[in-house]
Amino acid sequence: MALLHRADVRPSKLDLIAAWLPGRPWFAGTPGAEVTRVAAYRFDDPAGEVGIETILVRAGDGPVLQVPLTYRAGPLAGAERWLVGNTEHSVLGRRWVYDACGDPVYAPALAAAVLADAGQAEEYFEVDGRREVRAPSMTLAGTRTANPPALGTVDEVVDGEPTLIRAGGVELALVRRPVPAEAPAPARLTGAWAGQADPVLLAYAR
Template structure:
């Protein structure tokens, strides 16, 4: 369950991505073009400390790109390679924004979605002491493979398309340019949103 804040971010998430995306090996689009939001979803951090949000965006008229992000209240040690940028949140103060693939909270959340169909976090606002739920803007479907394997520490992250996250005996593959496609493994995560009737492949595991 994700508590959202009606707040202003300076710079905005899209402004951060406009500067960061063109340097990625999987980038597609026109550098300098406007970054537009297509859809989003969130996962839960069991400790409730880190925001985990996946953004699907376009740069200009390029293809949809999948960018999972984590939001932290302090820098993540040893993760400079994955830092997207910093922003000032009008309710929470300074936030460090990371490519989630390099953040240790992300791999277990992605594995639960792919291998156990854990779904996305419910998003809500607190309004006058009442919970106001925000309807999701996309749907997710994972694969129930039985017992969820225990993930140890992430051993390696290979940034590409797909981006590979290796943790013990599990390899998670995050598709950076989602499209309707068959996964090369039975365990997969797909998603759809308004205007995208055919589910796209978001991730798979082997």
């Protein structure tokens, strides 16, 4: 479960993404155009230390782009190339925001969603001592693979379309421009949201 805070975040997530996106090799859209949120989903960090959120956005009238982010209370050693930026959170303080593909907590979470249909984290607020659940903005569907392989240490990340995360004998592919499409491998993750009735391909594994 993901505990949310009603807080001010400066700069906002979308402002950070807007400044960072045009430099990505998979970017599509109008540089400098307003970046708008389409939908989002979260995964759980088993240790409860790192926020893992994937935001689907558009830059101007460009295609939908998939941006997974991790939120940390301090810098991640050796991950400078994956840093999106810093924010000041009115409840949690200074946060380091990374492209999740380069964060070691992300690969196991993505693998669980793709290979074991683990789904997304339930989001909730604490209101007067009780939980107030926020309805998800999209639905996810993974693949229930018999005896899914254990994911080892990430060996390599190749940023592109798709972005490839290689760990042991598993290769995870995160689709940066998700559209309705057949996956090139049986194990896959798809999603849909209001206005997008046909599920889009988000990720796959081989």
